[in-house]
Amino acid sequence: MLSEVExxxxxxxxxxxxxxxxxxxxxxxxxxxxxxxxxxxxEMRFLNYTGNQSEFVTPLxxxxxxxxxxxxxxxxxxxxxxxxxxxxxxxxxxxxxNYRRVLGLKRMNDILYVYSGSSGDAGLNEFFVLNAETHTLxxxxxxxxxxxxxxKSISDFKFAYAHGVWPKPDGNRILVSYxxxxxxxxxxxxxxxLHDVCLDYASNKYVVDADPNRWTTFIEDCFVTDKxxxxxxxxxxxxxxVIVDWEGRPIARYRLDEKIFFFFIDSDRNLFCGIxxxxxxxxxxxxxxxx
Numbered sequence: 001m002l003s004e005v006e007x008x009x010x011x012x013x014x015x016x017x018x019x020x021x022x023x024x025x026x027x028x029x030x031x032x033x034x035x036x037x038x039x040x041x042x043e044m045r046f047l048n049y050t051g052n053q054s055e056f057v058t059p060l061x062x063x064x065x066x067x068x069x070x071x072x073x074x075x076x077x078x079x080x081x082x083x084x085x086x087x088x089x090x091x092x093x094x095x096x097x098n099y100r101r102v103l104g105l106k107r108m109n110d111i112l113y114v115y116s117g118s119s120g121d122a123g124l125n126e127f128f129v130l131n132a133e134t135h136t137l138x139x140x141x142x143x144x145x146x147x148x149x150x151x152k153s154i155s156d157f158k159f160a161y162a163h164g165v166w167p168k169p170d171g172n173r174i175l176v177s178y179x180x181x182x183x184x185x186x187x188x189x190x191x192x193x194l195h196d197v198c199l200d201y202a203s204n205k206y207v208v209d210a211d212p213n214r215w216t217t218f219i220e221d222c223f224v225t226d227k228x229x230x231x232x233x234x235x236x237x238x239x240x241x242v243i244v245d246w247e248g249r250p251i252a253r254y255r256l257d258e259k260i261f262f263f264f265i266d267s268d269r270n271l272f273c274g275i276x277x278x279x280x281x282x283x284x285x286x287x288x289x290x291x
Contacts, residue, residue: 002258002274002284005044010280011037016059017262017275018067024080025264026050026067027275028059036060038084042271044283047084056086058103070094070102075113075132095135104164105130108189109171116165116176119158124148126176127165129191140191141176144183150210160208160215166224173246175222175229180208182218184231186248195248199233220260225267228290232263232274241272243290252290260284 011029018026019041026036035051060067060078066089067078075092094105094113105115113130117139121128126141148157166175174191177184182199183206198206209215220239221232228251231242239260243251256274263274265288272286 002256002286004282004284007039007044007275007280007282008046009037011275012280014262014275014277014280017264017273018060018062019264019266019273020067020080021062021065024084025273026060026080028056036086038080039283042266042269042273042285050080050084050086061104061106063107068105068107070105075105092132093135094132095130095137106165106167108167108174112171114165114167114174116163117158119155121158124154126163126185127174141185141187141193144178144181144185144196145207156210156212160210160212164222166222166229168224168246169226175224177219177222177231178208179217179219180215181206182233184219184229184244184248186246197244197248199231199242221262223263223265225265227267228265230263230265230272232260234259241286243288252288254286254288256284256286258284 011027013030014027016028023041025039025041029037035056037049038047040047058069060069063077069076073094073096075094076088077090078086079089081087101118102115105113107113111133114127116127123139124143125139126143129138129140143161148154151157163176163178172189174187184197186195188194217234219231220234223230229244233240233242237259239256241254245251259276260274261277265272270288272288274284
């Protein structure tokens, strides 16, 4: 059973939630003047708003006790100051993207970064690897379906197989999780496929229907630690949390009595924290009984 902590002030239609790995949580809000609401964790006491619409045009990503986003050809790294303001700490030139839109770039190590690409990218690779030393991109992985023939275009195929990429914190594994099928893949640090897993605890489609009107979200969000992979799976009006290890083996499944859109895991406290973008009045917590 989830426990609730009041979100005050409420954040209407929250679009993301990121944790600094310590004592503060950022919730992206849809107010017109400020982007992020800062809350003290774990009591979830409101601290202040920070950011502006022009600077934080894309959601922040957790970055080694800090936060990052891609703007143009560079990676911008931010930290929260003692007075709970986002402060730009560094800017790193990454690559000449040729106007490529890059979302969700995540750090593997000091040199390598990964991201999932977009429907406009050429080829049928699952993700891209950026070398920050050589400023070069390489494409890796292959989609579960080798041909786009069932779809009207490559763009439609890639929309159908939308997915996210999540490096293991120690950098030696990569998770690729698909949104419209209960499928995830695990690669090693040399980008060799180790495990291709389809969750079979419920009826499942191993390929995505070609008709967009029949698409269903199977994996809403993910969070990874060095020990486990946490998959947030919608189930009707509610959600479930599926936990597997980095060999793809099932560990636990929790049925949540709420629809959750964004979450993080505090592995030190063995604690789940999530929010429902359609019910902006609460943070939801769950104690996890796994080792």
